[in-house]
Amino acid sequence: MFQTTALDGVMIVTPRRFCDERGWFCETYSRRAFDAAGIDADFVQDNQSFSRPAGTVRGLHFQRPPQAQAKLVRVLRGAIRDVAVDIRRGSPTYGRWVAVELGAADGRQLFIPAGFLHGFVTLEPETEVAYKCDAFYAPDCEGAVHWNDPDLAIDWGIDPAAAVLSPKDAAAPAFRDLDSPFRMEDA
Numbered sequence: 001m002f003q004t005t006a007l008d009g010v011m012i013v014t015p016r017r018f019c020d021e022r023g024w025f026c027e028t029y030s031r032r033a034f035d036a037a038g039i040d041a042d043f044v045q046d047n048q049s050f051s052r053p054a055g056t057v058r059g060l061h062f063q064r065p066p067q068a069q070a071k072l073v074r075v076l077r078g079a080i081r082d083v084a085v086d087i088r089r090g091s092p093t094y095g096r097w098v099a100v101e102l103g104a105a106d107g108r109q110l111f112i113p114a115g116f117l118h119g120f121v122t123l124e125p126e127t128e129v130a131y132k133c134d135a136f137y138a139p140d141c142e143g144a145v146h147w148n149d150p151d152l153a154i155d156w157g158i159d160p161a162a163a164v165l166s167p168k169d170a171a172a173p174a175f176r177d178l179d180s181p182f183r184m185e186d187a
Helices: 031-036
Strands: 002-004 011-013 017-020 023-026 045-051 057-063 071-077 079-086 097-103 109-112 116-122 127-133 142-144
Touching (some): 057 079, 071 097, 079 109
Antiparallel strands (some): 057 142, 071 109, 071 127
């Protein structure tokens, strides 16, 4: 099942689970189903992260063209609050965000197209997140915005003082200083 969000192109994906006394089975990705939902992403790389403490923040990240990335995010263990922020100049939702709770228990996923910042905070300890990308990681194309930027005013669902960050994410620049390489007409 594909559900739209307040940001054009960002979609909640809930795979159907087939349950019996042993547990369940689901198809987490099908090109045919994604094509039918209007999502044209040719995934080329899978990533996985593990975060020990709850309150671990990863983001807000993006990659510039020509290596801009769309992502399909899911949780293998634990739970996260996943955030996407529109950075497509000319978009009526530029600078707006959506947050969706994803967990291993519910199996929901979030599709984030290129042209959006992406980040998440872990809501449980020992959380594992997996995501597919439609472009390879390219360090020379990476960009970031500070996770707790006051101009974005994202509700992360945690006390900001308790956030666990990498030094790189803690030093990310302000949203007002972002020179976005994305335009609405390019998306």
